[in-house]
Amino acid sequence: MTVHDTEIAIQAADRQDRPAFVQIDRVSKTYRKGKLAVPVLDRHSMIIAQGDMVALVGASGCGKTTLLNLIGGVDRPDTGEITVDKTRITSLSDAGLTEWRGQNVGFIFQFYNLLPALSAHANVELPLLLHDIPKAERRARVDNALNLVGLQDRASHRPEELSGGQQQRVAIARALVTDADLLLCDEPTGDLDQDSATRIMELLSMLNQEFGKTIVVVTHDPLVAEYAHRTEHMTRPETAA
Amino acid sequence: MRFLSLILANASRGRARLAFTLGSVVVAFLLLGLMLPVLRVFDSRVDFADANRLMVLNKASMMRPLPINYKDRIAELDNVEEVGHFTFFGAAYQSSSNQIPAIVTEPENFPIMVEEVEFRDPDALNNWQADPSSIAVGRDLANKHGWKIGDLVPLHSSIYNRSDGNPVWTFRVGAIFDGAAEDSVTDSVVIPYEYFNNERIKGEDTVGWFAVRIADANKAEATGKAIDVLFENSPNETATTTERAFAKSFLNQVGDFKTLIGATLILVFWTLILITANAQMQSIRERFGDFAVMRILGFRKRHITRIILSESLLTMFSGGVIGMTIAGIAVLIVSAKAEALLSLLSLDWRDWLIGAGMMAATGVIVATIPAILAARQNIIDGLAETL
Ligand SMILES: Nc1ncnc2c1ncn2[C@@H]1O[C@H](COP(=O)(O)OP(=O)(O)O)[C@@H](O)[C@H]1O
Numbered sequence: 001m002t003v004h005d006t007e008i009a010i011q012a013a014d015r016q017d018r019p020a021f022v023q024i025d026r027v028s029k030t031y032r033k034g035k036l037a038v039p040v041l042d043r044h045s046m047i048i049a050q051g052d053m054v055a056l057v058g059a060s061g062c063g064k065t066t067l068l069n070l071i072g073g074v075d076r077p078d079t080g081e082i083t084v085d086k087t088r089i090t091s092l093s094d095a096g097l098t099e100w101r102g103q104n105v106g107f108i109f110q111f112y113n114l115l116p117a118l119s120a121h122a123n124v125e126l127p128l129l130l131h132d133i134p135k136a137e138r139r140a141r142v143d144n145a146l147n148l149v150g151l152q153d154r155a156s157h158r159p160e161e162l163s164g165g166q167q168q169r170v171a172i173a174r175a176l177v178t179d180a181d182l183l184l185c186d187e188p189t190g191d192l193d194q195d196s197a198t199r200i201m202e203l204l205s206m207l208n209q210e211f212g213k214t215i216v217v218v219t220h221d222p223l224v225a226e227y228a229h230r231t232e233h234m235t236r237p238e239t240a241a
Numbered sequence: 242m243r244f245l246s247l248i249l250a251n252a253s254r255g256r257a258r259l260a261f262t263l264g265s266v267v268v269a270f271l272l273l274g275l276m277l278p279v280l281r282v283f284d285s286r287v288d289f290a291d292a293n294r295l296m297v298l299n300k301a302s303m304m305r306p307l308p309i310n311y312k313d314r315i316a317e318l319d320n321v322e323e324v325g326h327f328t329f330f331g332a333a334y335q336s337s338s339n340q341i342p343a344i345v346t347e348p349e350n351f352p353i354m355v356e357e358v359e360f361r362d363p364d365a366l367n368n369w370q371a372d373p374s375s376i377a378v379g380r381d382l383a384n385k386h387g388w389k390i391g392d393l394v395p396l397h398s399s400i401y402n403r404s405d406g407n408p409v410w411t412f413r414v415g416a417i418f419d420g421a422a423e424d425s426v427t428d429s430v431v432i433p434y435e436y437f438n439n440e441r442i443k444g445e446d447t448v449g450w451f452a453v454r455i456a457d458a459n460k461a462e463a464t465g466k467a468i469d470v471l472f473e474n475s476p477n478e479t480a481t482t483t484e485r486a487f488a489k490s491f492l493n494q495v496g497d498f499k500t501l502i503g504a505t506l507i508l509v510f511w512t513l514i515l516i517t518a519n520a521q522m523q524s525i526r527e528r529f530g531d532f533a534v535m536r537i538l539g540f541r542k543r544h545i546t547r548i549i550l551s552e553s554l555l556t557m558f559s560g561g562v563i564g565m566t567i568a569g570i571a572v573l574i575v576s577a578k579a580e581a582l583l584s585l586l587s588l589d590w591r592d593w594l595i596g597a598g599m600m601a602a603t604g605v606i607v608a609t610i611p612a613i614l615a616a617r618q619n620i621i622d623g624l625a626e627t628l
């Protein structure tokens with residue numbers, strides 16, 4: 001054990017004492033394509049502590065994205081409960097769930113999913129349009145978020161004028177601008193070269209340590225997983241007959 | 242409108258398609274803006290006719306004359322206040338292509354019978370009524386040919402020759418009359434009956450039709466019937482209608498024309514809706530991924546619907562206002578240059594109201610299908626489409 005590993009181990013022990021931020025309690029999800037049933041999650045349980053940074057790894061198709069969608073309130077489980085920061089999101093109405101995820105969750109995708117017609121600034125501003133925030137304050141918050149990801153000088157650029165790494169940083173700024181405490185990242189470096197990937201992971205790490213964001217990162221890349229405090233391995237449930 | 246910047250940004254993304262869509266909207270509303278005033282001018286002619294006036298025509302044909310001695314018999318009937326008569330003269334001035342509306346009547350009761358005209362100078366009226374070979378001329382017509390009171394005007398009749406066989410009748414201008422209403426057309430000539438009747442070679446003591454002013458418009462039908470009964474089984478049976486009804490039946494052909502214009506408008510609008518709906522649908526489909534992302538970011542379905550609807554309304558109103566403004570300018574130019582009926586053309590607030598209604602309605606119709614498609618879309622599938 002190196003000194004660095006020891007430090008991580010101590011931090012991890014420390015986090016175990018912190019309150020659970022995300023509680024996944026025996027959640028099941030089966031997709032149905034016509035007559036065919038595809039079970040993806042079978043009474044899956046998991047706890048993520050406040051301020052934790054978790055890597056979610058597993059074979060392609062094992063249900064990582066599905067789980068992320070359930071935690072983020074984009075989709076609903078068939079059975080089981082999910083609680084995030086004391087809100088039982090599985091009990092919210094559709095409208096309630098939409099509003100909740102708009103305020104409490106930041107999403108980061110493999111392909112960035114920025115709106116191509118909008119500048120970096122407008123993309124980051126997008127989630128703020130849902131709230132009654134004066135224009136000046138919106139501007140300040142967007143500038144702040146872009147500063148944080150080091151893209152203040154690219155504010156007027158459209159996605160197509162930015163590199164993949166820069167686009168992903170815009171996406172991170174968009175996830176930060178509402179001050180969400182939970183960041184869900186689905187293969188955030190999957191489409192990036194090594195240098196850009198490193199920069200993104202350092203950024204996420206910084207957000208976790210400096211701002212106390214709770215972060216879940218789905219990844220295939222062992223190097224990416226190293227930035228997390230711990231790694232959850234997922235396997236696919238036995239396919240029922 | 243917090244989403245406006247979003248809508249404008251999207252508009253600038255597909256410029257070529259936007260230009261095409263906007264162009265078709267502009268053309269459609271340009272057409273609407275040109276046709277609405279034309280349709281209204283036709284209507285204004287019907288308003289012109291009076292329910293208080295009956296027209297007594299020859300039942301066999303409206304072109305066949307009636308004996309003048311019917312006048313006194315009609316005048317004796319109940320509800321009849323005043324009886325006048327009119328005959329088409331069929332005038333042309335200088336060249337046969339320059340037709341002038343000319344009518345023969347009795348100057349004594351012309352101002353009473355025809356309330357649409359006004360003699361502002363009582364001396365001129367007296368002058369005209371005193372000289373049986375003088376004519377009264379509408380202001381527009383007098384201005385057009387530079388006629389003044391006292392001028393001699395030769396009119397060629399395509400119907401009546403004088404007793405010496407000459408079709409050219411020379412009259413002195415006795416009076417110039419104006420229109421009682423702002424928008425009346427004063428381009429006609431009024432010829433005294435007595436002189437005309439004495440001088441003409443054929444058709445003596447007949448008139449084209451009688452006009453009957455009645456006291457109670459509600460009894461118009463009964464009075465009309467009484468007149469027709471009076472001349473039943475005579476060689477010249479009559480057919481009496483209110484002037485309004487007559488104008489309407491005369492304008493039935495115009496009505497067909499109106500229907501044609503209306504049908505064209507509907508077709509053009511239908512095409513417009515198809516074109517813009519199709520363009521809108523394509524542009525929405527391309528943005529299903531965007532909408533899925535927005536939904537994940539916390540946008541509700543009604544936010545997305547509102548954005549789509551605003552986009553569509555914005556397209557219709559900007560294209561529509563441009564189109565109708567161009568139409569307004571065109572109508573202004575045409576009415577300034579044209580004479581008679583066309584000079585009445587104007588694009589006024591009623592047309593703008595109809596136009597605005599059309600813009601709103603087409604905006605909503607065009608947005609409906611895309612909005613439904615977007616609302617039905619599953620977020621996860623939508624996201625998958627961006628990959
Ligand atoms: N919307 C869906 N409809 C049907 N099947 C789906 C859907 N989304 C995912 N699946 C299936 O569920 C399984 C898990 O998918 P996913 O969670 O995307 O896996 P991962 O992200 O781990 O690669 C896969 O077999 C996939 O085909």
Ligand SMILES: [Mg+2]
Binds near residue numbers: 064065066186
């Ligand atoms: Mg996945």
